[in-house]
Amino acid sequence: MTLTAPPTKVAIIGGGLAGLTLALALHDLNISATVYEARSEDFDQGGGIMLSPNALRVLDSVGIYQRIRDRSLQFDVLTFKNGQNETTDEYYFGSEKLYGYHAIRIMRKELLDEMKAMLREYHIPIHYDSKLVAITSDGPDEVKFAFAGGRAESAPLVIGADGINSTVRGTFLPQVKPMYAGFMGINSVVQRSQLRIPDGYSLPATVMAKSGAFLLVPQKPDGSELFIGSQRRFPALDAAGWEALRKDKQKLYDMLQENKDEWPDVVQSALEAAPVDRMGFWAFHGIPPLASWLSDSKRIILVGDAAHAIPPTAGQGANQAFEDVRALATLLSELSPDVPLDKAAAKWQSYRQDRIRRVLDLTQQMNMKRLPESERAKMPPGAIWSDKSLTRGEGGELRWLYDPDLAQEVKKWVEELKQT
Ligand SMILES: Cc1cc2nc3c(=O)[nH]c(=O)nc-3n(C[C@H](O)[C@H](O)[C@H](O)COP(=O)(O)OP(=O)(O)OC[C@H]3O[C@@H](n4cnc5c(N)ncnc54)[C@H](O)[C@@H]3O)c2cc1C
Ligand SMILES: *[C@@H]1O[C@H](CO)[C@@H](O)[C@H](O)[C@H]1NC(C)=O
Ligand SMILES: *[C@@H]1O[C@H](CO)[C@@H](O)[C@H](O)[C@H]1NC(C)=O
Numbered sequence: 047m048t049l050t051a052p053p054t055k056v057a058i059i060g061g062g063l064a065g066l067t068l069a070l071a072l073h074d075l076n077i078s079a080t081v082y083e084a085r086s087e088d089f090d091q092g093g094g095i096m097l098s099p100n101a102l103r104v105l106d107s108v109g110i111y112q113r114i115r116d117r118s119l120q121f122d123v124l125t126f127k128n129g130q131n132e133t134t135d136e137y138y139f140g141s142e143k144l145y146g147y148h149a150i151r152i153m154r155k156e157l158l159d160e161m162k163a164m165l166r167e168y169h170i171p172i173h174y175d176s177k178l179v180a181i182t183s184d185g186p187d188e189v190k191f192a193f194a195g196g197r198a199e200s201a202p203l204v205i206g207a208d209g210i211n212s213t214v215r216g217t218f219l220p221q222v223k224p225m226y227a228g229f230m231g232i233n234s235v236v237q238r239s240q241l242r243i244p245d246g247y248s249l250p251a252t253v254m255a256k257s258g259a260f261l262l263v264p265q266k267p268d269g270s271e272l273f274i275g276s277q278r279r280f281p282a283l284d285a286a287g288w289e290a291l292r293k294d295k296q297k298l299y300d301m302l303q304e305n306k307d308e309w310p311d312v313v314q315s316a317l318e319a320a321p322v323d324r325m326g327f328w329a330f331h332g333i334p335p336l337a338s339w340l341s342d343s344k345r346i347i348l349v350g351d352a353a354h355a356i357p358p359t360a361g362q363g364a365n366q367a368f369e370d371v372r373a374l375a376t377l378l379s380e381l382s383p384d385v386p387l388d389k390a391a392a393k394w395q396s397y398r399q400d401r402i403r404r405v406l407d408l409t410q411q412m413n414m415k416r417l418p419e420s421e422r423a424k425m426p427p428g429a430i431w432s433d434k435s436l437t438r439g440e441g442g443e444l445r446w447l448y449d450p451d452l453a454q455e456v457k458k459w460v461e462e463l464k465q466t
């Protein structure tokens with residue numbers, strides 16, 4: 047039986063960005079949720095993320111945005127620079143004027159910690175050190191599931207927010223495996239005061255040179271620290287190989303320093319400042335587009351990276367996860383005999399899959415833009431992203447991406463369903 051009323055209880059597997067935001071959104075709609083997270087409460091994956099207006103609108107709607115704004119760095123554009131310190135393009139990541147919000151960069155742990163604090167304030171239960179290992183039965187009226195250590199639970203609805211390697215997904219789409227996109231980013235962290243930044247040079251920037259693209263991304267609210275690094279093609283390794291590379295900081299450092307002379311002075315100053323012990327990398331993985339984000343019973347629903355992990359060059363992974371959960375929470379609160387879960391979820395999935403397809407196209411064009419010059423020269427017209435609006439983004443070329451209000455969007459679907 048499909049649900050014809052808001053669920054009495056939702057089990058959320060995964061307490062990452064998608065899972066915690068969903069729990070907060072459901073709470074506001076008086077739907078009770080429980081979160082199960084494999085890791086311990088204080089786990090720190092490290093690093094920062096950039097969030098764009100489409101996601102900040104979601105975080106604003108659940109009350110998180112106001113609480114983290116002052117701990118984030120605000121900016122509007124990612125500048126593309128050539129070797130002569132000139133701006134060749136601008137990519138709008140946010141704009142209060144155009145899209146209602148500046149973009150922000152925030153450390154992932156700070157954002158997660160604030161969400162966890164809100165869950166505590168609202169008394170939303172979250173079980174740490176709870177790794178889901180199996181869904182033991184799916185439907186017709188409830189889902190049963192089990193955790194490492196043997197605990198078993200059930201709920202009328204289970205949300206898989208357990209990331210790119212999703213165990214929940216594995217229970218009904220076992221053939222889906224994360225795929226390596228053939229690119230990696232190698233990075234480090236430096237102090238702004240260590241760099242030779244030309245006057246009037248706008249950051250964050252992607253600096254283009256013969257050997258590819260180099261990122262200079264300020265972080266910390268005052269921009270005193272920069273995340274720096276380059277993106278390159280790199281052959282696939284097996285899990286043990288990636289693990290070995292992660293530990294080999296000297297190797298990563300040497301890779302980052304390759305072709306140092308070909309970079310403009312500002313990048314050279316970043317390379318000179320990069321400490322070996324802060325070296326890291328990020329191998330870009332995605333999953334192939336899934337035909338369905340729902341199990342046959344429609345009582346298991348995938349969100350975030352579990353449903354659509356995408357490579358990072360348009361910076362939309364987490365941003366899209368926030369869109370998923372905002373729309374889903376509102377939709378669940380609107381379920382009724384006229385708006386049954388099976389039909390409602392089909393609308394949600396098709397809207398979300400369309401958006402992800404467009405983001406993937408954009409990501410592909412951004413990947414091409416960051417290739418070495420010689421490779422870019424071979425690309426057909428249109429393959430490489432550029433801001434085609436007359437006034438460098440002021441026309442809002444990315445309006446389709448940043449403008450939608452997901453809660454409003456859902457109200458439209460509900461009206462449509464009621465009329466048919
Ligand atoms: C270095 C880096 C930088 C990034 N920068 C950006 C950026 O600037 N902007 C952007 O939009 N995106 C960025 N992304 C992508 C973004 O991090 C992901 O898209 C986002 O984290 C997805 O959120 P999620 O909640 O779906 O999954 P995750 O954040 O992966 O969370 C999944 C959670 O589920 C838990 N879990 C996993 N398996 C189980 C299980 N079996 N049982 C219980 N719990 C489980 C995990 O411990 C984790 O807490 C970046 C990614 C990386 C790696
Ligand atoms: C949730 O419940 C509270 C208290 O019963 C009520 O005031 C509020 O309007 C409800 N909110 C929604 C979105 O239903
Ligand atoms: C997914 O699994 C791969 C291979 O085991 C691992 O390298 C990677 O860190 C995992 N990703 C996440 C987000 O857990």
Ligand SMILES: *[C@@H]1O[C@H](CO)[C@@H](O)[C@H](O)[C@H]1NC(C)=O
Nearest residue numbers: 129130131242243244245311
């Ligand atoms: C770029 O800026 C740096 C630092 O200000 C300066 O040394 C260099 O000459 C500039 N390069 C060009 C081509 O203008």
